[in-house]
Amino acid sequence: MDQFLQHLLNGVILGGSYALLGIGLTLIFGIMYVVNFTHGELYSFGAYMVFGVVAALHGNFFVALFLAVALGAVLGAGIERSLLRPLRGTSIDTTMLVMIGAWIAMQNAEQLLWTGVAKAIRHPFPEAPLVIGPVSVSWIRIFVFAAAILLIAASHLLIRRTRLGTAMRATFQDRETAALMGVNIDAIHTVTFAFGSGLAAAAGALLGPVFVVFPTMGDLAALKAFAIVILGGMGNFLGATLGGLILGVVEEMGAGYISSGYRDAMGFLIIIVVLLFRPTGLFARAERVG
Amino acid sequence: MSAPAAVLAVEGVEVRFGGLVALSDLSFIVREGEVASLIGPNGAGKTTAFNVITGFLRPAKGAVRYRESLLNGLRPSQVAERGVVRTFQKTSVFGGIPVFENVLIGLHRRGRAKSWEILLALPRVRQEEKRLREEAMELLSFAGLAHRREEPGAALPYGEQRLLEVAVAMAADPSLLLLDEPVSGMNPSETAGFMKMVEKIRGRGITILLVEHDMRMVMGVSDRVVVLNQGRIIAEGPPAEIQRDPDVIRAYLGQGAKRAGG
Amino acid sequence: MRRWPAWAWVAFLASIPLWVRNQYYLHVLINTGIFAVAAMSLNLLLGYTGQLSLGHVAFFGIGAYTSALVSLGFDLQLAAGYTFVFEPRPVWLGFLAGVAVAGLFGWLIGKLSFRVRGAYFVIVTVSFAEVVKLVALNWVDLTEGPMALNNIPPVTLSLPGLGELTFWKKEPNYYLVLAVCLLSYAVIRRLVQSRAGRAFIALRENEALAESVGVDVTRFLVLAAVISAAIAGAAGGLYAHYIKIVDPDIFLFIYTVVMVIMVVTGGKGTLLGPVVGAVIFGILPEILREVARPEVQWIIYGFIMILIVFFLPEGIVPAAASWRKARAASASPLGAAGERA
Numbered sequence: 020m021d022q023f024l025q026h027l028l029n030g031v032i033l034g035g036s037y038a039l040l041g042i043g044l045t046l047i048f049g050i051m052y053v054v055n056f057t058h059g060e061l062y063s064f065g066a067y068m069v070f071g072v073v074a075a076l077h078g079n080f081f082v083a084l085f086l087a088v089a090l091g092a093v094l095g096a097g098i099e100r101s102l103l104r105p106l107r108g109t110s111i112d113t114t115m116l117v118m119i120g121a122w123i124a125m126q127n128a129e130q131l132l133w134t135g136v137a138k139a140i141r142h143p144f145p146e147a148p149l150v151i152g153p154v155s156v157s158w159i160r161i162f163v164f165a166a167a168i169l170l171i172a173a174s175h176l177l178i179r180r181t182r183l184g185t186a187m188r189a190t191f192q193d194r195e196t197a198a199l200m201g202v203n204i205d206a207i208h209t210v211t212f213a214f215g216s217g218l219a220a221a222a223g224a225l226l227g228p229v230f231v232v233f234p235t236m237g238d239l240a241a242l243k244a245f246a247i248v249i250l251g252g253m254g255n256f257l258g259a260t261l262g263g264l265i266l267g268v269v270e271e272m273g274a275g276y277i278s279s280g281y282r283d284a285m286g287f288l289i290i291i292v293v294l295l296f297r298p299t300g301l302f303a304r305a306e307r308v309g
Numbered sequence: 310m311s312a313p314a315a316v317l318a319v320e321g322v323e324v325r326f327g328g329l330v331a332l333s334d335l336s337f338i339v340r341e342g343e344v345a346s347l348i349g350p351n352g353a354g355k356t357t358a359f360n361v362i363t364g365f366l367r368p369a370k371g372a373v374r375y376r377e378s379l380l381n382g383l384r385p386s387q388v389a390e391r392g393v394v395r396t397f398q399k400t401s402v403f404g405g406i407p408v409f410e411n412v413l414i415g416l417h418r419r420g421r422a423k424s425w426e427i428l429l430a431l432p433r434v435r436q437e438e439k440r441l442r443e444e445a446m447e448l449l450s451f452a453g454l455a456h457r458r459e460e461p462g463a464a465l466p467y468g469e470q471r472l473l474e475v476a477v478a479m480a481a482d483p484s485l486l487l488l489d490e491p492v493s494g495m496n497p498s499e500t501a502g503f504m505k506m507v508e509k510i511r512g513r514g515i516t517i518l519l520v521e522h523d524m525r526m527v528m529g530v531s532d533r534v535v536v537l538n539q540g541r542i543i544a545e546g547p548p549a550e551i552q553r554d555p556d557v558i559r560a561y562l563g564q565g566a567k568r569a570g571g
Numbered sequence: 572m573r574r575w576p577a578w579a580w581v582a583f584l585a586s587i588p589l590w591v592r593n594q595y596y597l598h599v600l601i602n603t604g605i606f607a608v609a610a611m612s613l614n615l616l617l618g619y620t621g622q623l624s625l626g627h628v629a630f631f632g633i634g635a636y637t638s639a640l641v642s643l644g645f646d647l648q649l650a651a652g653y654t655f656v657f658e659p660r661p662v663w664l665g666f667l668a669g670v671a672v673a674g675l676f677g678w679l680i681g682k683l684s685f686r687v688r689g690a691y692f693v694i695v696t697v698s699f700a701e702v703v704k705l706v707a708l709n710w711v712d713l714t715e716g717p718m719a720l721n722n723i724p725p726v727t728l729s730l731p732g733l734g735e736l737t738f739w740k741k742e743p744n745y746y747l748v749l750a751v752c753l754l755s756y757a758v759i760r761r762l763v764q765s766r767a768g769r770a771f772i773a774l775r776e777n778e779a780l781a782e783s784v785g786v787d788v789t790r791f792l793v794l795a796a797v798i799s800a801a802i803a804g805a806a807g808g809l810y811a812h813y814i815k816i817v818d819p820d821i822f823l824f825i826y827t828v829v830m831v832i833m834v835v836t837g838g839k840g841t842l843l844g845p846v847v848g849a850v851i852f853g854i855l856p857e858i859l860r861e862v863a864r865p866e867v868q869w870i871i872y873g874f875i876m877i878l879i880v881f882f883l884p885e886g887i888v889p890a891a892a893s894w895r896k897a898r899a900a901s902a903s904p905l906g907a908a909g910e911r912a
Contacts, residue, residue, distance in 0.1 A: 115693065116880050123869055123870070124877075127873070280708065280709035281709060291702075390785055401777060410769065414770070477780070
């Protein structure tokens with residue numbers, strides 16, 4: 020039982036950051052109808068930014084986090100403007116191929132820049148874990164979880180409570196009508212992609228110090244993000260949040276009770292099972308037919 | 310005059326999208342060899358009815374029968390196997406491939422070659438291929454598109470794309486052909502041409518169910534008209550009767566302002 | 572294409588080992604041929620049915636592992652101390668088993684994604700490949716995990732009267748790969764120019780219309796997946812018995828990307844496209860290797876993919892065909908009638 024609680028706690032904490040990843044990807048898919056294969060690279064970009072600022076520039080850890088997210092968003096905006104905007108209106112397969120190309124180029128640029136050796140990020144939190152009854156949790160993980168929850172809440176408010184968020188939702192619902200109502204679709208796309216990229220970078224920046232940083236870390240992250248998005252339903256914010264938490268917990272449980280070697284397989288098994296039984300995702304409302 | 314037997318029977322069909330009732334208790338029949346039209350204001354449920362008949366939508370209630378078989382629950386390809394083939398409201402061709410290939414795909418049902426026979430290149434596969442190509446040419450001539458055979462479907466002008474759609478549907482060897490607003494967007498001379506084509510199709514012994522807004526077309530080609538409004542039937546009969554029916558006039562007048570705009 | 576140039580090409584390809592004596596060049600050509608088979612198989616799904624199989628390397632790897640395991644033999648600890656022992660079998664049997672098992676997984680994926688298309692299909696296939704990779708890594712009893720399967724026997728043919736012929740050298744392996752290439756090409760050509768191939772294309776072009784004229788789209792998608800996976804499995808088998816070592820890195824995602832780049836660059840949905848792509852990207856790394864590090868090579872690949880989509884979305888083969896047609900039309904005032912393919 021104690022072990023179960025420990026796995027559950029670890030899972031939820033991991034899931035918080037997964038949710039960030041998933042939310043970013045699901046927004047990009049829902050609003051732009053782009054399968055963003057660079058998502059994992061934005062994730063590793065975030066982690067490397069923190070590493071670079073902390074290790075190479077001896078910068079402050081929290082400043083590094085902020086910079087990682089901000090520059091991730093800027094990079095995302097750049098990708099959208101240079102690669103996706105010219106392809107607006109082409110098929111989803113076309114943009115998918117371009118995103119795959121960008122993914123490969125970015126990942127290897129990272130490898131060139133930072134070499135393939137895994138790196139650890141130093142963080143200012145005490146090493147001794149916090150022990151609450153039967154479970155223990157490191158302070159950095161507590162911080163990561165709190166930061167993730169904060170970002171999720173902020174994203175939620177942005178989408179629900181601001182004019183920008185309204186415009187994003189309108190574009191998601193019906194692009195043509197939104198355009199007729201005066202929504203600047205180009206701007207919404209850039210902002211959406213930048214926002215989603217910023218969240219991916221945030222996830223990387225937060226999980227980087229928990230694990231280690233290496234150039235191909237983004238691959239699994241991207242694939243997990245896909246799993247989360249499918250779990251929650253494409254374009255579904257709440258679904259992605261819950262999906263992230265579920266994936267975190269399932270992974271921890273799978274690693275704890277089945278085999279740690281198959282930890283990363285959990286997400287894919289989820290994908291396959293969900294698509295088999297509920298292709299619209301677990302949290303989809305009745306879908307429009309036609 | 311004894312009426313020919315009903316071949317298609319739509320019985321008490323109900324369709325809901327979420328909470329919205331798109332069709333409620335819809336029942337009508339189509340008789341062997343006739344041209345029947347389904348008309349009604351926008352949003353009356355005509356295309357929904359087509360989607361139910363051809364297996365693209367599952368009704369919440371009711372049944373669709375064609376000759377001896379029950380159609381609801383079948384997939385569209387299985388419905389086509391039973392001889393019921395439709396065209397689409399929004400122009401729908403295989404845009405990226407030549408017109409001739411479009412019709413060849415339509416002829417899918419008339420081919421019998423199995424995958425293993427194809428891989429072994431049995432002589433009968435080649436013979437069948439030759440036969441299908443001849444049939445495709447014949448159908449293209451029938452639709453007046455023989456001169457376009459090498460062009461990609463999407464490159465055809467609008468009116469010809471609609472003819473191509475019919476040629477593809479005809480290739481599937483229908484005994485009942487459902488046409489969804491085939492002449493919408495056509496100019497009067499194209500429409501007149503299309504009406505001749507409908508007569509030719511009927512001349513081949515094919516029963517036709519038509520959904521159309523163009524009243525000249527409907528009144529010109531139909532034997533019988535079924536009027537749908539807000540998911541239910543409000544009138545049914547020969548064209549001349551329908552034109553005088555007060556309920557029909559009211560339904561259309563109520564929509565008058567909107568129709569003029571669209 | 573008229574008959575004689577095709578045979579001329581085959582004769583040319585068959586003559587290569589007679590005048591290319593450099594073993595390293597032959598090695599590059601063998602690798603290119605293996606990738607060409609894999610790319611052709613991917614093209615069947617990506618180019619003809621329009622479904623991007625982004626886990627294609629899984630079928631390749633499954634073919635390689637199956638073929639290697641059948642020819643090496645293996646034993647598995649089953650429950651209650653019982654050990655299942657599989658004796659080594661001849662290589663050709665392993666190769667066929669690899670094709671069959673890969674095809675079986677293709678069937679599974681096809682069935683699994685019976686109502687998933689586009690983005691969902693892509694993600695299912697990626698996920699599948701990752702799961703397979705993790706299994707290869709973790710099921711050490713069977714696959715040796717990261718320690719790899721070593722000493723995989725090369726292909727052996729017993730010819731009546733000539734005794735055993737073992738494919739140790741480059742030349743026989745070259746001919747073997749060439750033969751599988753030609754066979755795959757012939758199978759795919761036959762298929763796509765038939766009723767089945769038209770059903771694939773119908774799915775790519777307009778699924779609803781295809782269904783409405785009676786094409787059972789799902790059935791044909793499954794068929795395409797099976798044949799595509801089986802051919803990829805054949806490529807994997809060739810690889811295993813040529814390289815003689817198979818490890819979980821065979822499932823690296825980047826190999827799928829290479830196949831996709833080959834197909835897209837050469838021209839998806841054309842018969843020759845993947846072959847042209849495989850030749851370009853089989854030989855390009857050897858040229859790049861002299862001047863650039865592998866990372867730079869991959870970066871270049873990434874940019875090529877982007878540039879192709881932007882500037883040559885059809886791919887090289889269709890672009891060359893329309894260029895030739897245009898040139899023929901302008902060269903002869905009587906028009907392009909004689910140039911029709």
